[in-house]
Amino acid sequence: MTKYKALVVGATGIIGSYILDHLSILDEWDAIGVARNIPKKNPERYVSLDLLNPELLRNKLEQIRGITHIFYAAYQDFPAQSQEQLDVNTSMLANVVKAVEETSNSLDRVILMQGAKVYGVHLGKFKTPAKENDPRHLPPNFYYNQEDFLRTHQKGKSWTWTILRPDVVAGVSIGNPMSIAMVLGVYASISKELALPLRFPGKENAYKALVQFTDASLLARASEWAALQKHTALEVFNITNGDLFRWEDLWPKLAQYFKIDAGPIQTISLTELMPLQKETWVSMVNKYDLLQTPYEKVAAWPFGDFVFGCDYDVISDTTKIKQFGFHEVMDTEKELFAVMDELKKQKLIP
Structure with a gap:
């Protein structure tokens, strides 16, 4: 009712x-x-x-x-x-x-x-846990x-x-300015298609900083x-998953998931370089029978640059929501790969 x-x-x-x-x-x-x-x-x-x-x-x-x-x-x-x-x-x-x-x-x-x-995460290092x-x-x-x-x-x-x-919200979404899963999935898929290792595109200290989803x-x-x-x-x-991770620990597992080698850090601007990969992606859409989506809407590269550019810990204190009665937590690594599985199932990535 x-x-x-x-x-x-x-x-x-x-x-x-x-x-x-x-x-x-x-x-x-x-x-x-x-x-x-x-x-x-x-x-x-x-x-x-x-x-x-x-x-x-x-x-x-x-x-x-x-x-x-x-x-x-x-x-x-x-x-x-x-x-x-x-x-x-x-x-x-x-x-x-x-x-x-x-x-x-x-x-x-x-x-x-x-x-x-x-809390000013976009401005630089800030007080944590926030x-x-x-x-x-x-x-x-x-x-x-x-x-x-x-x-x-x-x-x-x-x-x-x-x-x-x-x-950072992880889930299946396309054409969204803040979808980290599509950034990761498309970047990794294009790297694989071009026979490139999966290089971390962000800053060196961001590779080691604590991250939350x-x-x-x-x-x-x-x-x-x-x-x-x-x-x-x-x-x-x-409200976060309740755990923390470092890209240096997760990145090799992402490479393994996509069946490519994990490369070294190579700090680049996804915003500048990834739009130039349109021809490669269009050919991949046809080759793997992916969902026909304008390349400009496939992934939000500026958001990727922001996430991979945070060279400081980003931690929110979630004590309050637990004290008020919401106790659910999730394993970020497990759920991120579940999202990747769903992206493949929906033919958003190969």
């Missing part, structure tokens, strides 16, 4: 798609995905909304009504820390929340996704704008919010948990 009605915003991204899939198999949830472009698979689960047009947004949501939960994982990519990045991403969140308020009197909780950039109550870094940061909107706008309202802070399925389950617990209202939680 349906008890809750969810609006999953950013439902084709790596986070939103897993939340939508998770909620869609549960009897107590009626989940609707918001996407700019409705996917061909299960199109009935989605609605196309322009998050930057408040009037059209409100008119569309008038037809849905009864929304109890908003899971917000939408993001529009702009130059880092630009005014456009701040304004657009904050406006999209504000427009959705206000439109749901105006069209549904049953709104109970807004779940907002943030990330380790809230805790939810650590002081902010110097602005700008669009996460701060979004959070400040929720904190201010919610005052005096019957609904509440919860914020989750995953780190958040599995997309784990994050989906944590999102549902956070949405339904009364004591998680108005709280912020770090």
Whole structure:
């Protein structure tokens, strides 16, 4: 029996798609995905909304009504820390929340996704383990704008919010600006096709630094948990798999998985060099009967450069979420290879 009605915003991204899939198999949830472009698979689960047009947004949501939960994982990519990045991403969140308020009197909780950039991971070395109550870094940061909107706008309202802070999210996703699995899978596959060893493309110290991931399925389950617990209202939680790894330990295993030799470190710009491999990839798509996807959408090379360029430890303290009752953890290495298996199964990589 349906008890809750969810609006999953950013439902084709790596986070939103897993939340939508998770909620869609549960009897107590009626989940609707918001996407700019409705996917061909299960199109009935989605609605196309322009998050930057408040009037059209409100008119569309008038037809849905009864929304109890908003899971917000939408993001529009702009130059880092630009005014456009701040304004657009904050406006999209504000427009959705206000439109749901105006069209549904049953709104109970807004779940907002943030990330380790809230702690300044993109700026350089920072305090670790990072805790939810650590002081902010110097602005700008669009996460701060979004959070400040929720904190201010919610005052005096019957609904509440919860914020989750995953780190690098691992899952099956294509055309997403933050999908590390596709970066690894495509980079390794092209290296193999060209008979090259799998060289670590990042910085030497990044090869040795401590790294953390958040599995997309784990994050989906944590999102549902956070949405339904009364004591998680108005709280912020770090959420990761619970373990740590170093690329120097994982990289040889990645090479073994793809059946190629592990090469030495060779610091390169994936953003500059990988677009030049388009011809190779197109031939691989035909050769291995892969899913026909524009090469520009296959992998987010700037995100790969960012992840492999972090030459310092990235660690989030997850004590708080465990104290509040979410104890699930995952083996990052095991789950990453499970994601690779799924990428192969879906014909995204050979």
